[in-house]
Amino acid sequence: MKIKILNFILVMLCASSGTAKVVLPDIISNNMVLQQDAQVRLWGKALPNGQIVVTVSWNSQKFTTLSDKEGNWEIGITTPRGSYIPQNIEISDGESVTLTNILIGEVWLCSGQSNMEMPLRGFQNCPVAGGNETIATSGRWRKQIRFATVPWTEALSPQESCRGNWKISSPENAQWFSAVGFHFAMMLNEVLDVPVGIISCCWGGSTLEGWLPEKVLRNYADIDLDKAKKRQGMQCLRPMIMYNGMLYPLRKYTIKGFLWYQGESNVDKFDVYTERLTTLVRLWREEWNSDLPFYFAEIAPYQYGEKLDAARFREAQYKAQFVIPNCGMISTNDLVEPYERTNIHPKNKKEVGKRFAYMALRETYGLRGFYSRGPEYKSMSIEGERVVLSFDHAEEGFSRLEEIRGFEIAGKDSVFYPAHVKVLYNERKLQISTDKVSEPVAVRYCFHNFMLGNTGNQMELPIVPFRTDSW
Secondary structure: OOHHHHHHHHHHHHHHHHHOOOOOOOOOOOOEEEEEOOOOEEEEEEEOOEEEEEEEOOOEEEEEEEEEOOOOOEEEEEEEOOOEEEEEEEEEEEOEEEEEEEEEEEEEEEEEEEHHHEEOOEEEOOOOHHHHHHHHHHEEEEEEEEEOOOOOOOOOOOOOOOOOOEEEHHHHHOOOOHHHHHHHHHHHHHOOOEEEEEEEOOOOOOHHHHHOOHHOOOOOOOOOOHHHOOOOHHHOOOHHHHHHHHHHHOOOOOOOOEEEEEEHHHHHHHHHHHHHHHHHEEEEEEHHOOOOEEEOOOOOOOOOOOOOHHHHHHHHHHHHHHHOOOEEEEEEOOOHHHHHHOOOOOOOOHHHHHHHHHHHHHEEEEOOOOOOOOEEEEEEEEEOOOOEEEEOOOOOOEEEOOOOOOOEOOOOEEEEEEEEEEEOOOEEEEEOOOOOOOOOOOEEEEOOOOOOOOOOOOOOOEEEEEOOOOO
């Protein structure tokens, strides 16, 4: 509401003086990155019913449009291939505004809760591995990486603008950049050799329902919409306020895709998460009017309690990638230290960011020669006292032959025991057995709230936790 009032006052002041200076949302600012080879959108406020002229520095073309009776305007401009040459954009409705130091490259939106939000400087008592060095050397990326970070902003109705302008990479700025987003951007830049812009739109502790609109939440019997209006208890658990105040205002900004790391606040809703994540992706794509890729991170091992809610939640996440088109999940099962059992913010954010980059580079940009997914359970066969498991994404075998941990096997009594694992080298399969089970029925791998696996495929991407039973 405050933003709307401010914009109204600015437009009225311009109108009363007979001249105008275009008012732009924060996300359209100096230092921004625009998506390459695209028709990108710019928008803002100006005098009502006036002509808007946009001039860009990369060619001689001018783009024009008209503002409406309330002074709102929107225009599409064509961008070239990405480069490190700084560009300018002049926007005028009689009086001009010039945006400087703009780069053309790849733009991704990162969203979710605290493990995506976690900055390079970490949280209190929760460091980011290598964070100090990454921050200290971040100035080397000033021409390659830019960030726009949207601060926590609550709203009960969809807003047209939010805070969060673009920053260059420097120690002063980068300490607040999303660690996952920054390492994703570094890998993307190294491979594609174009600038990378990251929009970080996260709220620590937020539920998935916080990133959905009221029109959807009305259909969820377990969601109390009145809770959104009550500023009591943990603000981050309120439904719809992040969608309204942070996500919706960005919908016009042209991006390449979404990265999502969320779920810790939804582990008790494992039975509905697949469906709700599918709905979220569909609605976000509608907002951007594009079938943008959506990649998300499996929640990390953490000691949530005695029940297996987190294990079942990861199973729901895994299933979602087969329901949602143009989508994929990266596993984090091996990226936690044993002593981080009670730390919901594991320090290894570099590998999370790199795994997101592998997935984007292979599945969005079409590069080959490397893996983007770890082994995923395919099938099992029972051979006497042993079970043989087959996997997708393990065509060249596994990352180790000995001391493989995390597998359990059970008979008809549904009691699971730690299993011995033998790699069937030529077959690219795993043989599972234990002397405690003579007639095996089911196998599980890291199907616990906290259990760390140590095996992956030839490229060391981890086996995704799974179970063959439905008990």
